[in-house]
Amino acid sequence: MPPVRQAAARHAVGRTGPPRDLAEETAVALSFDGTTQAVMMATPADLEDFARGFALTEGIAAPGEIDSIAVVEAGPGLDVQVWLRPGAAARLSARRRVMAGPVGCGLCGLDSVAEALRPPPPLPPGGLRLAAADVRAAIAALPGHQPLHDATRAVHAAGFWRPGHGMVAVREDVGRHNALDKLAGALAAAGVPGGAGAVVMTSRLSIDLVQKCARIGAPVLIAASAPTAHAVRLAEGAGLTLCALARAEGFELFTHPGRILTEGIPDVA
Structure with a gap:
């Protein structure tokens, strides 16, 4: 059984009301075949999902190439130990990270500028189409799936919206990339x-999120905040639709607007 770590802790110093819940961040090592690939500051929850997703979005291993995942205590932190099936280990060295990643950094520690800024795999044209109402409904639904944020006001969320199904999965962490x-x-x-759907995020859109979303294969990325200029350029080249500054009442389109049926809302290239 993996060790149990709380995602939030109570704190009452200097407060006259009830203790406040604070989000926990823990040093989490992601190890593949006995070698540490990254040490990230992360919320100590859903760590098997974290390792499986990190392997996918970093191009280390497809889900079917993972043999086992175990979470073990590692001093003050946690070590998520992933064992790969034959054939996947050769990809480890290209994305080797050599330093701990602070909570706000999705690219820290990569020892190559080219690797950090690599273009994501291109998404196939066509496929998913969303109505403007889907975009508005997706961003409006996300807060209802953020219990840790409700308690702490200190974490990001990433959700997956499927037309006809609604929000099918949401994960929270102190780091948006996590x-x-x-x-x-x-x-x-x-x-x-x-x-089959769109990724929906609470954060600004940086290049690492574009890279990861493209590797997931999601053709639409919706966010409450704005993208960076580099993220827009990267998404344009990858064929990824960026819907940003999204609110229940509207949103802005930055790349590949054809996937969104805007119902008279002007496209923003």
């Missing part, structure tokens, strides 16, 4: 294809 990796792992474990 939340997306956890979501990717949850989708892979459930056998949900990335192309």
